[in-house]
Amino acid sequence: MLNYQNAIEELRNTLGEEKVSTRLNDLEASSHDTWPLMTKLNLLDQHPNKGDVYITAIEESDITSVLAIANEHKVPVTVRALASSVTGQPLPTKGGIVLDVSELPASYSVNESNMTVTATSSFNGGDLEDLLVEQGWTLGHSPQSLYRSTVGGWLATLATGQFSSLYGGIEDLVVGYDVILATGEKMSLKANPRAAMGPDLRQVFLGSEGTLGVITSVTLKIFRLPPAEALMTYSVPTVKAGLDLMREISASNIKPFLVRFYDTEEAKHAMGDTSFSTPVLFLGSRGLPEMVDAEQGALNSIATRFGAEALGPEGVQGWMGRRYDFSTVENLLATKGGFGETIEIAHNWDTIHELWGALKQALGPLSDEVLSHFSHIYDQGTSMYMILLSQTENDEVAVERLREIWKTTMEVCIEYGAELSHHHGGGLARSPYSRRSIGEAHLILQKMKTALDPNGILNPGKLGL
Template identity: 35%
Template sequence: MSDDDIRRPTRAQGGPLALQDHDLATACAKIIGADNVLTEETARDGYAHDRLPYANFRAREGARVGTLPGLVLRPRTTDEVAHLVSVAAKADHPVIAYGSGSGVLGGIIPLGGEMTLDMQRMDQILEIDTENNLVRVEAGMNGGAFEEALNAKGYTSGHLPQSLTISTVGGWAACRGGGQESSRYGKIENIVVGLKAVLPDGRVLEIRPLPKRATGPSILDLIVGSEGTLAVITELTLRIWKLPEAEEALVFALPTRQAALALAKRIMQTGLHPRIVRLYDEKETKGRTEGMDAFAARPVMANVVLAGEAPIVAAEAAVVREFAAEVDAVETESTPFDAWRAHRYISITKQWLDKGYYNDTIEVTVNWTQAAALYDTIAAQVAELHEDAHFSAHWSHVYPEGVCQYMTLRLPPMDQSKALPIHARMWEIATGETLAHGGSIAHHHGSGLFRGAWMDGEHGVGMDILRRIKAAIDPQNLFNPGKLGFPPRAGAVDPYRDRHADVANV
């Protein structure tokens, strides 16, 4: 292929493919075949946004937050990805890696006709290493299919997010995700031990899966969580665990949120290894415990699941019961937990969106010393925004030093010209107060597009370091521009242009 095969494309904002993009499509078809180059507008429209609630709000009005991708490419191998990236670099056409669009922060939204790399054809487990408890898998494999295949061999990935069945393994690593059993197995950055990834210059980075290193800063940690801004992950090596032989689920009714947080803190700081810890505030508890007398006087619920070898499970369950009694908790039937587990991979947000509501979720982390105050402060300020504004929270990822507070915020159906500014203010309150309380603005959803404005507040001087790394690795700003607080390319659309516009007339 010569440079004559590649011409600089225009940045299509939508509509039919630009003439120059046809030239680029021809060049890419030589690498992956014409059937794997999607050029039709209807096909590209399916990649225009992920599950970012703000984008779905706008889609209800027939509007896009960003643009259509200029092309959608479906590679099958790491070598094909590397060749496509080289073509894109020569054409100076930016690239966005795409898993299955399950993200909720706009991380895959094109802002200027970027070329989308759909990784879902790279969907195979390459090796299960039972000697070292490792699995090597392609980045585009569906999370549910991955876990099912491991279960059939007697193993689990330990990474079970709500989005399990609609996400990819590569997407987990790209956004530094966390599963519902993170208190036992860790988040994805604790599970990934090796990878292959394509850099913006087309070179392939390979990190060998070893137990530990003391050879300078971790390159693995630089890539995991970079959301396609520094590299396109094509293959991962992850830890796996034998499926536990025993399990015991405990459900407690507690008098206050503070008591529930104290229980979780005690469990984790004692060194127990629960599979699941889920604490619910009064609002979220009520919806799950209707008709259960124990919760009339104790309106806060905690679910604690112990797993492993039977003697260890029995011993840990006995310790948890002792801790629960010390905070005036009462053990109840496991019905609420059983109901949650039966529907653990179903998104609640979509159910509200389908009814015309403005529903969003924000997950942050904070140390134990600030957990109760953070909840109270955000709840009070959100309540002042609108008489029907909903705020609730649960705590479903707990650690020795602190906790993830997972908040649900909702407005009733109303005109978007009124709803969007309030929604924006909700985010400002939740994120600003998290930083003011010494917390982190994200636990497992990543940062994508929507959290970009707060990345400097999150990292401080560290954000300058990240920008310099981005500029050194990707001087063309080729990979996923405008995400993670990195700058967009010239000519990019403003994704928030409708917050202050007359959105009633789209």
């Protein structure tokens, strides 16, 4: 590891001692996120991704000061907020500075006329949603990590929520944002309601995982709370029938806020019933009462054409009540030798069923349970989760098994031409496969990196950079 002592002293002199830490416990704590592999390494007291100094930014000027010093001394900077990433995005690969922006003062303002909210990037997503709900609004963005993630993190990781079939992903919800470049300039990027003055430059930093700049403030769309909502659970004869059913919903241009389809193995968990013996589909509609009734009728007509049977709303209602619950994976990770992993990918309708079968077969020998569900539907395809739950003899074996699971999954997905991530991003988990996944277009990313971060200080080792 390089000696960054001169930079650390300058950081102390500029920011003050209270914001700069080289204490081992701070460096070790900031070397892990929520990636199950990192959780296991932490339990083994292994910390391969430590920085050299941990900075707590409490005002925007701290960010520009850190970047100026980092550029002067050629020190890597890895930005970190609540670290709910499950792929190692906020973890340093070359030491240097860990810049924690989660303590920046949280503020927000609502523009009811334009139906937008502007919030500092450090704002906890769940807290912001709760404040908006009190005023009759919703973000429409509802990732499982809603209460563990920040608004800025959603943009940096190109996040999407469980209700994206209606509201869209973060790329559809963002109106504008402020970003500080690696070289210190602050930029405001916007297109409200739409702008055709050249390329949409907002897209440059979405999903860039802190490699191109530091997002400081975000303006998002908001939506009136729906006056009506209806839920329905369907048993479905086969996975193929369920995928065809989902495709038909998309092709029919119906926009339910909830579309989630579980294979038989995960249906047992989703329904809380180990005797459940078919795949299961959750559908939900929101909006004006007349629209909800009509949409539910149309959805039921499509579902029955594909052999689905309505079971009532209870299955979906149960899931809605526990959709932020991580305990199954977390409890398993806390046991000696236990692990749980969730890997999401995306693929086209014409090959997603074949890919599902190939992954189930390839991952079967590596885990006690291999579960799968499909959600976030599009005209061209859908995302797919592979969820692995297992118990091994010790944590060392669990670590090696997790590494093998990731390698196996990525190689199978590349073979089938699938997208390696739908919304969890690249991070450390997928960076080794980035160039093969992005292909020739990776050259564009490299050129942007060189132009926007000429000293290569921001989050090196991610996205194949």
